[in-house]
Amino acid sequence: MSYLELLKLALPEVIVVISALVVLAIGLTGRQRTAVAGVSSAKPPTKAAGTAAAATDWCSLAAALGVGIAIAAVLMLPRNASLFSGMLVITPLTSLFKIICLVLAFFTVCLARSEKSLRHPGEYLTIILLATVGLMLLVGSEELLMIFIGLELLGLSLYVMAAFDKTDVRSAEAGLKYFLFGSTSSAFTLFGISLIYGMSGSTGLAAISEKLVAAPAQPLLATGIIMTLIGFAFKIAAAPFHLWAPDAYQGAPIPSAAFIASGSKVASFVVLGKIVLVGFGPVHGSSAWHAMAAGWSPILAALAALSILIGNLVALAQTNVRRLLAYSAVAHAGYTLLGLVAGGRDGFSATLFYATVYAITLVGAFGVVAVVRSETGGDDVKNFSGLAARAPLLAGCMAIFMFSLAGIPPLAGFFGKFYLFSAALRAGGDHGLLWLVGLALFGSFVSLYYYLIVLKAIFVDQPSASAPPRDHVSSDLLQRRAVAALAGIVLLLGIMPDILAARILAAMS
Amino acid sequence: MIAWTIYITFAGAVLLLLFPGVFARWITLLTTIAGLALGVVAFVRTPIADLAHFTTIVKVPWVPPLGMNYHLAIDGVSLTMVLVTGISAVSTVLFSWDVDHRQREFFFWLLLVVAGCYGVFLSADLFLFFAFYELVIVPKYFLIAIFGSTNKEYGAMKLTLYSFFGGMLVFAGILVVYVTAGSLDLNQLAQFHFNPQLQSWAFPVLFLGFAVLAGIWPLHTWAPTGHVAAPTAGSMLLAGIVMKLGSYAGLRVAMNVFPEGFQIWSKWIAALAVIGIVYAAAVALRQRDLKFVIGYSSVSHMGFVLVGLATANALGVSGAVLQMFSHGVIAALLFAVAGRMLYRRTHTRELDALAGMNLSGALPFAAFTFVIASAASMGIPGFSGFAAEITILIGAWKTYPIAVWIIGVGMVLTAAFTLRALVKSFFSEVRVQAGRVRTDTDWNEQSITLAEKCGACLLMFATLAVGLYPKLLLDRIMPAVEAMRFLK
Numbered sequence: 002m003s004y005l006e007l008l009k010l011a012l013p014e015v016i017v018v019i020s021a022l023v024v025l026a027i028g029l030t031g032r033q034r035t036a037v038a039g040v041s042s043a044k045p046p047t048k049a050a051g052t053a054a055a056a057t058d059w060c061s062l063a064a065a066l067g068v069g070i071a072i073a074a075v076l077m078l079p080r081n082a083s084l085f086s087g088m089l090v091i092t093p094l095t096s097l098f099k100i101i102c103l104v105l106a107f108f109t110v111c112l113a114r115s116e117k118s119l120r121h122p123g124e125y126l127t128i129i130l131l132a133t134v135g136l137m138l139l140v141g142s143e144e145l146l147m148i149f150i151g152l153e154l155l156g157l158s159l160y161v162m163a164a165f166d167k168t169d170v171r172s173a174e175a176g177l178k179y180f181l182f183g184s185t186s187s188a189f190t191l192f193g194i195s196l197i198y199g200m201s202g203s204t205g206l207a208a209i210s211e212k213l214v215a216a217p218a219q220p221l222l223a224t225g226i227i228m229t230l231i232g233f234a235f236k237i238a239a240a241p242f243h244l245w246a247p248d249a250y251q252g253a254p255i256p257s258a259a260f261i262a263s264g265s266k267v268a269s270f271v272v273l274g275k276i277v278l279v280g281f282g283p284v285h286g287s288s289a290w291h292a293m294a295a296g297w298s299p300i301l302a303a304l305a306a307l308s309i310l311i312g313n314l315v316a317l318a319q320t321n322v323r324r325l326l327a328y329s330a331v332a333h334a335g336y337t338l339l340g341l342v343a344g345g346r347d348g349f350s351a352t353l354f355y356a357t358v359y360a361i362t363l364v365g366a367f368g369v370v371a372v373v374r375s376e377t378g379g380d381d382v383k384n385f386s387g388l389a390a391r392a393p394l395l396a397g398c399m400a401i402f403m404f405s406l407a408g409i410p411p412l413a414g415f416f417g418k419f420y421l422f423s424a425a426l427r428a429g430g431d432h433g434l435l436w437l438v439g440l441a442l443f444g445s446f447v448s449l450y451y452y453l454i455v456l457k458a459i460f461v462d463q464p465s466a467s468a469p470p471r472d473h474v475s476s477d478l479l480q481r482r483a484v485a486a487l488a489g490i491v492l493l494l495g496i497m498p499d500i501l502a503a504r505i506l507a508a509m510s
Numbered sequence: 511m512i513a514w515t516i517y518i519t520f521a522g523a524v525l526l527l528l529f530p531g532v533f534a535r536w537i538t539l540l541t542t543i544a545g546l547a548l549g550v551v552a553f554v555r556t557p558i559a560d561l562a563h564f565t566t567i568v569k570v571p572w573v574p575p576l577g578m579n580y581h582l583a584i585d586g587v588s589l590t591m592v593l594v595t596g597i598s599a600v601s602t603v604l605f606s607w608d609v610d611h612r613q614r615e616f617f618f619w620l621l622l623v624v625a626g627c628y629g630v631f632l633s634a635d636l637f638l639f640f641a642f643y644e645l646v647i648v649p650k651y652f653l654i655a656i657f658g659s660t661n662k663e664y665g666a667m668k669l670t671l672y673s674f675f676g677g678m679l680v681f682a683g684i685l686v687v688y689v690t691a692g693s694l695d696l697n698q699l700a701q702f703h704f705n706p707q708l709q710s711w712a713f714p715v716l717f718l719g720f721a722v723l724a725g726i727w728p729l730h731t732w733a734p735t736g737h738v739a740a741p742t743a744g745s746m747l748l749a750g751i752v753m754k755l756g757s758y759a760g761l762r763v764a765m766n767v768f769p770e771g772f773q774i775w776s777k778w779i780a781a782l783a784v785i786g787i788v789y790a791a792a793v794a795l796r797q798r799d800l801k802f803v804i805g806y807s808s809v810s811h812m813g814f815v816l817v818g819l820a821t822a823n824a825l826g827v828s829g830a831v832l833q834m835f836s837h838g839v840i841a842a843l844l845f846a847v848a849g850r851m852l853y854r855r856t857h858t859r860e861l862d863a864l865a866g867m868n869l870s871g872a873l874p875f876a877a878f879t880f881v882i883a884s885a886a887s888m889g890i891p892g893f894s895g896f897a898a899e900i901t902i903l904i905g906a907w908k909t910y911p912i913a914v915w916i917i918g919v920g921m922v923l924t925a926a927f928t929l930r931a932l933v934k935s936f937f938s939e940v941r942v943q944a945g946r947v948r949t950d951t952d953w954n955e956q957s958i959t960l961a962e963k964c965g966a967c968l969l970m971f972a973t974l975a976v977g978l979y980p981k982l983l984l985d986r987i988m989p990a991v992e993a994m995r996f997l998k
Contacts, residue, residue: 409645409648419681420576423576423689426685442682446674450667453651461652461663498573499572499575502575
């Protein structure tokens with residue numbers, strides 16, 4: 002195993018790291034120039050602002066370019082490869098999800114480009130790119146230690162991203178809460194991993210699975226599994242480990258919140274799926290109504306049920322759109338877990354489809370929130386009133402996002418739910434999981450109400466007096482285009498879900 | 511070719527967004543007329559023998575790994591429903607000619623509802639079917655909440671939540687069907703034998719989900735408030751076609767897929783339906799708002815449809831389908847008079863207020879239309895309402911003789927509240943109390959416009975044509991119904 006080969010197989014990650022460094026460099030030189038211009042120029046504010054904007058543009062361009070090249074590099078990877086007993090794995094599935102993570106990172110960069118409150122865009126974009134590397138490592142590994150490193154790289158970047166807006170107390174609060182919860186749950190995960198390692202003598206998922214076939218059910222194993230799962234439950238914001246989410250979603254700068262809600266979730270679901278379905282496969286258990294059997298699936302089923310209930314019911318009472326999205330994220334984590342509870346190829350691909358669609362939808366929704374926030378200075382539901390008259394395109398996009406989340410055809414969320422629920426129902430055997438599917442259906446019925454409240458504000462309510470007049474566009478074109486593109490993707494995946502679903506299924510076989 | 515009704519209507523909706531607002535109503539009108547024309551052509555050209563089975567028109571793989579197809583099919587029942595959709599849609603647009611506020615948006619939502627309805631009536635794949643079914647509900651929320659009147663936000667939300675509650679049950683039922691039978695094709699499902707124990711609990715879940723939309727008692731309360739809150743076009747579409755989605759789906763999906771479950775539960779459906787007929791008619795008798803009267807009368811008439819379905823014999827079920835057509839036309843006509851012809855001019859729907867206006871003199875055409883609509887609604891021979899209800903009653907007589915007696919009471923009540931509304935709104939003797947008559951100057955008297963006349967004539971023609979020659983539709987409906995499985 003030569004380093005050259007390692008570099009070849011890890012090329013996408015390397016490219017993203019290099020572009021992160023480039024962005025950092027551009028950001029630094031840009032800042033110096035700004036400082037110089039600010040001191041020497043006769044008309045400091047405008048010119049300095051001009052240079053700063055130019056620096057932002059260059060940084061974003063470099064970041065976007067890096068992400069684009071990385072996607073190309075992923076496409077050129079060999080079909081299958083494995084390094085260091087699963088530390089770096091390349092399969093069609095990992096390649097597909099690396100691309101998806103990179104696409105999500107690309108849209109996050111688009112959002113970040115338009116975010117005015119960020120004082121040091123170069124550094125911010127660098128951290129986004131580093132978090133993306135974390136995602137890619139997470140997706141592309143089948144070894145617990147490497148997964149943990151990926152988790153930590155991702156986590157540390159996200160903590161910084163959440164706290165990045167130094168002028169905003171809420172951002173600091175978001176960062177701190179996210180950090181405290183995150184590091185605690187990381188400790189749990191690491192402890193769980195060490196127990197699993199102690200029992201199986203290996204950290205590779207495939208090896209663990211072989212050892213666990215023979216291992217008797219014992220408390221130590223249960224402890225190990227539960228502790229490992231806690232870390233992931235935190236990452237995907239499943240109740241009762243969701244308490245950081247509302248504050249992080251509400252307080253963090255919008256691109257950070259979008260990234261936490263999208264890329265981080267997709268990658269976590271990919272890894273969680275691999276761990277429970279591959280690593281812990283032999284201790285599957287059953288969560289069918291009359292046949293509850295120990296194993297990890299009742300744990301996930303309980304997490305799912307709790308998340309659906311708590312997420313949806315608490316979201317009903319929210320008046321801030323970002324908080325509302327946070328609680329709905331909890332509920333969606335619950336739906337997505339259904340696929341893992343179901344297990345098997347069908348269930349896992351349903352989970353991945355849904356997580357992807359959800360991530361795309363949320364980035365778009367946060368894009369709309371960003372525009373509304375920059376125009377009206379807030380992101381409460383009432384700030385959205387009359388948006389349909391001010392910006393019909395954005396309003397239409399938001400309608401697409403909200404309805405997709407609520408699971409209304411012909412949008413991607415509807416197909417995702419159908420796929421997920423049918424997989425879960427099929428897996429239970431004699432409709433054993435009907436209780437969970439029924440709960441999920443009830444949850445999505447409840448969720449419709451709060452999504453409609455947002456849309457009611459947008460389409461029905463009169464704009465409040467403080468709202469800017471029609472066509473007063475302060476946000477730039479790029480952001481709108483990004484949002485429209487995301488809405489287009491959601492619609493397309495709803496009408497032709499086969500594009501993604503068949504790929505995921507094919508990648509798994 | 512009939513599949514183009516769906517595409518044209520969706521295309522019309524997209525065109526609306528691309529073209530400036532001045533063209534909006536013309537684009538919509540042409541779109542709906544094209545849809546109706548396609549329906550009529552299919553009606554004339556398709557041989558009756560072809561309509562006896564759910565014949566596939568289009569079948570394209572959609573999501574092959576999950577067994578979903580883009581699959582459309584047609585039989586006599588579907589064709590009847592497509593026809594009534596076309597008629598209601600055209601007349602709805604004609605009666606919305608004066609919408610100025612956010613016009614493009616209004617017609618966009620309206621076309622989405624119509625397209626979704628066409629889709630439901632033609633789809634032969636459960637997933638596709640459900641996609642269209644849910645698609646109808648969303649635009650209705652906006653139609654009512656943005657463009658409605660009395661208590662519109664409450665009415666819209668209530669209607670939407672009820673609809674989605676039904677949708678949730680339907681979703682659960684469809685998942686069970688799909689997972690058990692492993693297929694979504696309605697024709698295949700109609701052959702599949704589900705075990706009776708499953709049918710006994712899955713049927714009520716599925717049927718109840720559909721019945722919410724059909725306004726089954728006691729889950730009907732969304733209907734009157736929704737109808738009253740909706741703009742005229744909204745009420746016409748809602749009562750005219752959307753409520754039929756529920757009963758059509760109950761027939762096409764629930765009863766066909768779970769015949770044994772249906773046998774077990776049919777008497778309960780009949781009981782609820784009969785209660786609905788009498789209860790809604792009695793409530794209608796006490797209403798002060800003209801639209802509430804019509805709203806409750808819709809619930810009452812939909813009760814007939816449900817009784818017809820519950821009879822489980824060819825005559826009763828065919829009558830139910832005929833009643834779906836007939837009520838679609840009549841309800842649209844009634845709402846058009848109340849919501850558009852009267853309300854736009856008098857700005858009131860209070861029966862007591864209308865009583866003092868001597869409207870039959872001021873608006874003779876409106877009065878004429880309302881008389882025709884009332885007669886049809888009461889079931890006077892010669893109108894479609896009579897043909898449909900008598901068929902249902904004959905069918906019901908074989909299965910539930912007692913129900914027929916109770917329905918008889920309901921019909922008397924129907925006549926009573928219809929006549930009361932008719933007399934109060936148009937023909938009350940003006941009580942001249944010291945010159946306190948609200949005369950023509952109080953309200954802005956415009957003569958009935960050409961668009962309104964065309965719309966009304968279309969609907970009146972439909973109810974008369976079917977009333978005088980019901981075989982026109984029954985010849986196509988009966989064979990299709992007889993081919994269905996639950997009749998055995």
